[in-house]
Amino acid sequence: MKLFVHFSVSIFENTYLVGPDRGGEAILVDPGMMDIQLLKLIEGERYQIRSILLTHANQDRLRGVKTLLKIYDAQLYSNRPRIYDCECHKLSDGDRITLAGLTVEAMDVSGRAGDSLVYRMGDLLFTGDLLGAGRVAKSLNPYARSLLVSSIKERVLALEDRVAILPAYGPPTTVGVERAINPLLSEPQGGLYRREDA
Amino acid sequence: MSNERPSGYREAMLSFAKCAIPSCPEHAATGSDRCLRHSDSPEELKREAASLLSRTREHERLNLSGMSFSGLDLSGHQFASCLFSRAAFQAVNLRGCSLHLCFFDFAELTDCPFDGSKIMYTVFAGARIARCDFSGCDLLHANLNGVDCLETKFDDSDLYFSRFIASRLTAVSFVDCNLKKVYFSAAILNQVSFKYSNYEEAEFKEDSILP
Numbered sequence: 001m002k003l004f005v006h007f008s009v010s011i012f013e014n015t016y017l018v019g020p021d022r023g024g025e026a027i028l029v030d031p032g033m034m035d036i037q038l039l040k041l042i043e044g045e046r047y048q049i050r051s052i053l054l055t056h057a058n059q060d061r062l063r064g065v066k067t068l069l070k071i072y073d074a075q076l077y078s079n080r081p082r083i084y085d086c087e088c089h090k091l092s093d094g095d096r097i098t099l100a101g102l103t104v105e106a107m108d109v110s111g112r113a114g115d116s117l118v119y120r121m122g123d124l125l126f127t128g129d130l131l132g133a134g135r136v137a138k139s140l141n142p143y144a145r146s147l148l149v150s151s152i153k154e155r156v157l158a159l160e161d162r163v164a165i166l167p168a169y170g171p172p173t174t175v176g177v178e179r180a181i182n183p184l185l186s187e188p189q190g191g192l193y194r195r196e197d198a
Numbered sequence: 199m200s201n202e203r204p205s206g207y208r209e210a211m212l213s214f215a216k217c218a219i220p221s222c223p224e225h226a227a228t229g230s231d232r233c234l235r236h237s238d239s240p241e242e243l244k245r246e247a248a249s250l251l252s253r254t255r256e257h258e259r260l261n262l263s264g265m266s267f268s269g270l271d272l273s274g275h276q277f278a279s280c281l282f283s284r285a286a287f288q289a290v291n292l293r294g295c296s297l298h299l300c301f302f303d304f305a306e307l308t309d310c311p312f313d314g315s316k317i318m319y320t321v322f323a324g325a326r327i328a329r330c331d332f333s334g335c336d337l338l339h340a341n342l343n344g345v346d347c348l349e350t351k352f353d354d355s356d357l358y359f360s361r362f363i364a365s366r367l368t369a370v371s372f373v374d375c376n377l378k379k380v381y382f383s384a385a386i387l388n389q390v391s392f393k394y395s396n397y398e399e400a401e402f403k404e405d406s407i408l409p
């Protein structure tokens with residue numbers, strides 16, 4: 001299995017391309033923007049995109065999808081049956097599917113807008129904007145924040161230290177690193193650095 | 199459409215065999231079916247690892263976590279998808295290297311020159327970094343959260359999208375660096391220089407990491 005990171009300079013996001021060693025069917029995770037560099041990468045590796053995994057159905061996650069669907073006969077996967085005018089294969093927490101020869105497990109890490117999924121493939125965890133290195137996604141209010149932090153602790157930090165976290169924004173990290181270092185996850189209330197503490 | 203990969207991309211292959219001890223969650227070390235801790239001959243494994251690093255210049259999918267290296271000259275080497283978690287590097291020359299999706303989390307890096315290296319999507323989080331030189335590096339999308347960094351230079355480097363969240367930086371210089379979208383939130387800075395750098399484009403506020 002090969003993994004490529006594509007960084008879109010227009011929306012500052014990472015898109016991940018996962019595929020077999022010698023071309024064939026491949027997976028895109030969160031193609032926020034479809035640009036010529038990403039197309040060259042896909043074609044250069046002799047991949048055909050058959051599956052597009054979306055961690056969160058916001059506009060940033062969807063910009064590239066419509067373009068991709070004009071080029072490739074791909075199936076969308078998210079936790080909604082439809083995103084705008086695009087039909088999706090709806091996934092729920094614990095669902096396991098095989099895509100491009102890889103087992104993909106969907107995890108519902110709720111507490112935010114309730115429509116985020118993270119995807120595990122082996123020791124890789126694609127977290128979208130839910131959890132990045134030293135950060136977690138923004139919440140609408142303290143209650144939502146508390147839910148989100150609890151959920152990340154229960155679901156994500158329970159995984160093995162070695163699991164690599166590949167977020168939509170910023171650098172990679174690992175479960176072990178976030179458990180030890182992320183200041184927002186190191187306290188029961190959800191962070192050492194709350195605004196009210198400053 | 200050309201069937202060649204565009205420049206700037208490097209594949210990662212982050213799939214490693216598990217340690218043969220059923221209850222162990224670690225990856226097997228390169229050259230063994232067990233992790234370093236469960237190896238029958240850890241010292242021999244370390245010697246083989248040092249030899250392996252010196253023999254070739256392109257390294258991919260190595261798991262040398264927990265090992266110690268001293269005095270090696272690895273300048274100009276290329277590393278992709280390599281695990282050096284909790285490893286110790288003492289006076290190892292890593293000048294002009296290429297590092298892509300490598301993991302040095304909780305490692306100890308002492309007196310190691312990295313100057314002129316291209317370091318992308320690499321994790322140094324939780325590492326202890328003392329008297330290292332990252333001058334003139336492309337240090338892009340690097341995770342240096344929680345590092346304890348002492349007397350180290352990042353001068354003339356591009357640190358775009360790298361993070362130093364909750365780190366402790368003492369006598370560290372970032373002279374003439376690109377600090378756009380670099381996070382220093384919740385970091386403890388002591389004798390840190392940002393001379394000639396665009397530090398106004400970096401993020402220092404603790405509440406910037408609030409959810």
